[in-house]
Amino acid sequence: MLKLPIYLDNNATTPLDPRVLEAMMPYLTDVFGNAASRNHPFGWAAEEAVDYSREQIAKLINCDPKEIIFTSGATESDNLGIKGVFEMYSQKGNHIITATTEHKAVLDTCKHIEKLGGKVTYLPVNEQGLISLEELEAAITPQTILVTIMYGNNETGTIQPIREIAKIAHSHGALFMTDGTQAVGKIPVDVIADGIDIMAFTAHKMYGPKGVGALYVRRKNPRVKVTAQMDGGGHERGMRSGTLNVPGIVGLGKACELAMQEMAADTARLSAMRDRLERELLTLEESYVNGSREHRLPHVTNISFKYVEGEGLMMGVKDLAVSSGSACTSASLEPSYVLKALGLSDDLAHSSLRFGLSRFTTDEQIDYAINHVKEAVTKLREMSPLWEMFKEGVDLSKIEWAEH
Amino acid sequence: MAYSDKVIDHYSNPRNVGTLDKSKKNVGTGLVGAPECGDVMRLQIEVDEATNTITDAKFKTFGCGSAIASSSLATEWLKGKTVDEALAIDNMEIVEELALPPVKIHCSVLAEDAIKSAISDYRVKNGLPALELSHH
Numbered sequence: 001m002l003k004l005p006i007y008l009d010n011n012a013t014t015p016l017d018p019r020v021l022e023a024m025m026p027y028l029t030d031v032f033g034n035a036a037s038r039n040h041p042f043g044w045a046a047e048e049a050v051d052y053s054r055e056q057i058a059k060l061i062n063c064d065p066k067e068i069i070f071t072s073g074a075t076e077s078d079n080l081g082i083k084g085v086f087e088m089y090s091q092k093g094n095h096i097i098t099a100t101t102e103h104k105a106v107l108d109t110c111k112h113i114e115k116l117g118g119k120v121t122y123l124p125v126n127e128q129g130l131i132s133l134e135e136l137e138a139a140i141t142p143q144t145i146l147v148t149i150m151y152g153n154n155e156t157g158t159i160q161p162i163r164e165i166a167k168i169a170h171s172h173g174a175l176f177m178t179d180g181t182q183a184v185g186k187i188p189v190d191v192i193a194d195g196i197d198i199m200a201f202t203a204h205k206m207y208g209p210k211g212v213g214a215l216y217v218r219r220k221n222p223r224v225k226v227t228a229q230m231d232g233g234g235h236e237r238g239m240r241s242g243t244l245n246v247p248g249i250v251g252l253g254k255a256c257e258l259a260m261q262e263m264a265a266d267t268a269r270l271s272a273m274r275d276r277l278e279r280e281l282l283t284l285e286e287s288y289v290n291g292s293r294e295h296r297l298p299h300v301t302n303i304s305f306k307y308v309e310g311e312g313l314m315m316g317v318k319d320l321a322v323s324s325g326s327a328c329t330s331a332s333l334e335p336s337y338v339l340k341a342l343g344l345s346d347d348l349a350h351s352s353l354r355f356g357l358s359r360f361t362t363d364e365q366i367d368y369a370i371n372h373v374k375e376a377v378t379k380l381r382e383m384s385p386l387w388e389m390f391k392e393g394v395d396l397s398k399i400e401w402a403e404h
Numbered sequence: 405m406a407y408s409d410k411v412i413d414h415y416s417n418p419r420n421v422g423t424l425d426k427s428k429k430n431v432g433t434g435l436v437g438a439p440e441c442g443d444v445m446r447l448q449i450e451v452d453e454a455t456n457t458i459t460d461a462k463f464k465t466f467g468c469g470s471a472i473a474s475s476s477l478a479t480e481w482l483k484g485k486t487v488d489e490a491l492a493i494d495n496m497e498i499v500e501e502l503a504l505p506p507v508k509i510h511c512s513v514l515a516e517d518a519i520k521s522a523i524s525d526y527r528v529k530n531g532l533p534a535l536e537l538s539h540h
Contacts, residue, residue, distance in 0.1 A: 309442055311468035315407070315415060347439045383421050383472065385446035385464040386439060401438035 004319045006365045010205075011154050011182060011300060011356035012323060016251075017207035023254040024209065027247035035244045036235060046246045053253025060256040061180075061199070062190040063216055069236045070249055073213035074181040077200030078105040080215050080240060081177050084226025085146045085198070086113050089175075093143035095119045097174075099131050100341040101158075102150050105200075106179055119143065127343050128292035129158035133168060140172045147176050151183035151199075155323075155338040155354055156291025157300030159183070166195030175224060181205055185259035186297055187267070191216055197224050203248065207359060208255030212248030215240075262359070270357045271298035273366050277355060278303065280370040284377050286390070290339055290352060299357040302339075307387040308380045310335075310350035316376030320369055323354040407469050408503035414473035419480050422462040424448040432526025434518040443467035443511065445475045447518035449482055449490070451526055458482045458490055463518075470508040474498050474515035482519065487526070491535075493519055 007015070027049060035050045037043025054065035071077045082096065098110055100122045110120045121139045123131045131149060140147075147169040152159045162178060169176040177198035183189055184199070185206030191199060202213035217239065218224045225239075232241025278301045281287055286306040305313065314324045325336050335349035344352075353373070357366075381387040389396060407415070424431045430451045437444040443466065450460040461479035465472045477498060482490050498504070498512035517537065524535035 307466065309467050309471075311442070312415075312466075312472060315469040345440070347442070350442060383418060383464055384466040385435065385444055386466045388423065388464060396439065401440075401444070 002364055002368055005321050006319060006369060007321045008355045008357065008361070008365075008369060009321045009323055010358040010361075011157075011354065013204045013210065014207045014358050015360060016209055017255065017258060017359070019258060020208055020251045020254045024247045024251045027250050031246075033246075035246055036233065046244075049246055049250050050244055053249045053256075056253035056257045057214060060189075060260050061184060061216060062192050064219060066237075067191075067216055067219050069215040069217055069239050070244055070252075071213045071215055071240055072211055072245070073204070074103075074179065074200045074202035075105040077202070077213050077215040078103070078179055079109050080226055080229050081198045081200055081217075082106065082109045082113065082146065082148060083229050084239070085175060085177070085224075086116070086118055087227035088225050089145040093141075093145040095121070095141055095143040095145060097121045097123065097136065097139050097144060097147045097149075099123045099125060099149055099160075101125050101129060101153055101155075101338045102148070103154055103179055103181070106148060106150070123149075125341050128295070129153060129156050129290075129338075129342050130292060130295065131160060131165070133161065133164055136165060137168050137172075140168070140174060144169075144172060144174045147174050148178065148198075149176075150179040150181075151189065152180075152187070152297045152300075153291065153338065154182050155336060156302045156342070157182070157297035158291040159187070159295040159297060161295075162194050162196070166197075170195060175222075182297060182300075185256065186263070186299065188263070191218070197222070198226070203252035203255050206255045206259050209248050209251040212245050212252050214252065266359050267298045270359075270361070273361060273363065274299055274301050274355070274357055277301060277357075277366050277370060281373055284374060287377075288348070290342060290344065300355070302352055302354045304339075304344065304348045304352040305377045306348060306351065307384050307390055308351045308377055309347075309384075310352070312380055313351060313353065313376060316380055317353070317373055319372055323356075324352060325350050410477075410502050411469050411473040411504070414476040414502070415469040418463075418472060418476040420460075420462050420476065420483075421464060423464065424450050424460065424462050429529050430526070432522040432524070432529065434521030434523075434525060436517045436521055437467070437471075437514050439466065443471045443514055445471065445514055445518045447475060447478060447515070447522050449519075449522045449526060451487060453530070456486050456488070458485050458487065467511065467514075468508070470502065470504055470511040471514065473502050474504070474511045475518065477501060478515045478519055487523055490519055491523060 033042030033046035035046040054068045058065040166176040175197040180199045180201040184201040197218045199216040204210040290302040335346045339349035435446045445465045461482040463475040465475045495512040495516040
């Protein structure tokens, strides 16, 4: 029997894999030591677990275990990476380049940098959600210390040309950082091959626990340093103080290990399921996929249904847990700034649904979702005066609407 | 957002969805709102000219659950009322009946505007002056 509502909001967070929980359990109970306690076996056991996690993570992203800085999650990692570079490299320059479709953890941190006197360039994206490499190169100045562009977008799944971006940044002597929150554990991310100097990511988007993440900080070619943003005991090579969240870190390590083992199989299964969902929903007239379909995370699709209002649509698909309009600010009625950056009108941005599949999504759930969304859209269109006008061939842009 | 049971009922089982023949002289049509504001309501009334009574009402709404419910409720209330009685419908009655929260009061205002706009259209078609429509 299908359990409702069906969870298809896995870009917001994923369920904890039972195998991750199992790995964490001892560290929530018997093995409770502080990883910084050097004088007794309680501390040693905790430190050993943390070091093992570093190795598991390092294997997944092809780095050295020493290059992993544990944090509370991707937002903290983004803050530490950007603010840390801005402070550490202030002698070299004060200019940072990012994109308009980044997560708020990056955009708001960049706004903060501007208040501190830094200069930030926000690159636009095309209708596919991709930045232009020419515009990136043109934006670089001798003052540019950092280029930070996300790996895969949280709303559309669009994957940026990371390797090319890294090459351009490096050729001008700037560091390259990426917010890998949605990509790590889902697609192959290799910090060496990709040319990544700094990368933020988190456990709870890859079947790990909430409240733990990491910042990858390159140690050679070049050796990168970030100024700590929190003062204290000098943990994590002095870059992030605070007692380590040992059970969380163990969970993140296990989640990375599982991701490595299951990525190929998960990708094949999820992209087939996602493509079926998308294909079926696109049989509805006037429905459009947002973002690149070619360069995209395997488990995500974002679709707009024209002539249907977003809030009404959300009410109509109450048996599905999905996101609409804006992924992280769903409490407000503002249309998604990511979709608007792709050139969507307000109404089309409002009437979008984001589907994020997971390792635990079943074909039966996708069948249900397809029928449920089709029914809701069809019903709302039958009720929509705009749909009727569209069907009669009325040009809606030529109507003088009585604004209220 | 938590919707009231009455809003959910009107959303799930909307009353009087449809279209009346706007070429008929005794049919008045009101189209209010704007797509970029997230709500468009079209409300139509059919009037028995002999008794000045509304015999039928239909709506179509592009909008949230509260906007759909407000217009659905309006059509229920309009049927059987005289045009003058219909003119007296106040948006706050809709707010109360549907238990709309403050952020959704504009949906009831739009429904009231739609009623007045439909009546005005009917009046103009029948040689009467248009209503002074207050734009909220």
